[in-house]
Amino acid sequence: MQSSSAVSLYLDPQIRDWVLFPITLVMVLCFLDALSYNIFLLQSSPKKLPRAAVREQRALVRSQVLRATSANSPIPFIYYKSISQNLTKAFTEGAYLKDGPPKKDAPATPPNPLTDPAAMDGMMAGMKTQMVMMVPQMVIMGWINFFFQGFVLIKLPFPLTLGFKSMLQRGIETPDMDVRWVSSLSWYFLNFFGLNGLYRIILGGDNSADSSRDMTASPFAVTQQQPGGPQDYNKLFKAECDNLEFSEGLHNWIGNDVEMRILRKYGRVPKS
């Protein structure tokens, strides 16, 4: 019965020309439009951080700079050691934390992003961006629902199980139709999620108007992605102490045997 109903459907080519292509085109154009909108309106200048926050954010760089060259260090061991130990001390004591060293009896839970006003601002900005991205999508969805409700647009060239029925035939309430037929509203959703790859090719990697990212990320998750989100710097600093200690063991000043290197290079090695 399934095969007979599949054979019995014949799609008017006009549907392809006047419904399928327009929907796809509108979605691409709308996306490009949203992108320019995004760049010029939504990406406001990065939020200004207070000094202590900047200091906290950049404290890790110090130890990374120090560690990067430790095996061929440009500075003698005594200076290296004093810098390294000062950093270790500051990290264990939490001297670089923006709110000052943590209290001994403070609960060890990560900070709640809802209580931090700065994090809240970041969240609001993320939500605003998403709202503006969502509005055109909702308009398109309304347009499709209004004009093309119940349209069957396309037949997929491969068979699928019944489980895909609700995904591919949204808006058509028939139990009998072959799953391979795709309805207008489902075509919209397939485009919505599937075109991101195409956009990425058109626009190059990392663009801000990637709508599926907005969909998958909840407004609360957005703050985590932004720099300066509620990271537990105290934990990071503590972890860095071990790295510092390890690098201190590796330290070797390039000046240690430089005179032998030079003498050898100039052919003046003393006979020993």
Place this chain on the structure above:
Amino acid sequence: MDLSTALQRLANYRTQNSRASQDIFESGVIVFRKDALHKLGDDSWQFLEQLALAAIDVGRLDVAEGCIKHLSDKFPGSARVECLQGVYIEATQSADVALTYYDKLLEADPANAAAWKRRISVLRRTGKIEKAVEELSQFLDTFYTDVEGWLELADIYSSCNQYTSALQSLQHVLLLAPQNPFYVLQAAETAYTAGDIPLAIKTFLVVVDMTDSESDLPAKDAVPTGITVRAWYGVEQSARKLQKTPRLASTSASQTPAPDSLPILEQLAKDMLRAAYSGQKGGAATTAQELARWLGDA
């Protein structure tokens, strides 16, 4: 000078970040005379900034004011333009006015690195060294990776004869820019002045090691040039001093052991210095004689 060379020069100065103010100013005036500002496209704003700074440097404040006006019309509220306006205020009004201006900028954005640095430089210029050092330390505590800041701190310390502190600042510079031999040379000379001769001679040798392999010749046949010559001078002088007063070898503040092969090192340094001056004529010949005398009585 025609327009294309002028533009070429300006672009070169921009990438090299050099302070050839008179030249930049003259090239900039040509651009304006040919009315070619629009030809620069997006580069024109960078050009205006460059010209404004150069004009302030050569004292043509009227030109600078025009440039800054253009920029602040295009980018209202930009931190970079505000900083440029600060420089203009420094040039036209008293240091106190400039300080208040920078204070205002820093109040609006406490992490505005450019304004903070300008403020520190004004403090230093007006002789408030102590305050400048304090602010600079705080600045470097926040923006550790600012090489310029560390160099400035070392310079301030050196100017106050605090060579040990200067040396410590320079160690941070070396960490941040380990590939630059000029900083290593500065550290070596500071170490020498601070009295840490073993550290100095080793650091001078590091400079030699970093800079002598520019030509294709094997190192021992190459004629040292530029910074390498200066480093050889340092090696020679440190080796001589260490041999004269062996006590210095054990009093190194950084506990650096002195090299064992001092006489050979000194001989090598002498040979390299002689080689550096041997092929020269005229005025340089007297230099070679001077050098021979200096090396001879060692």
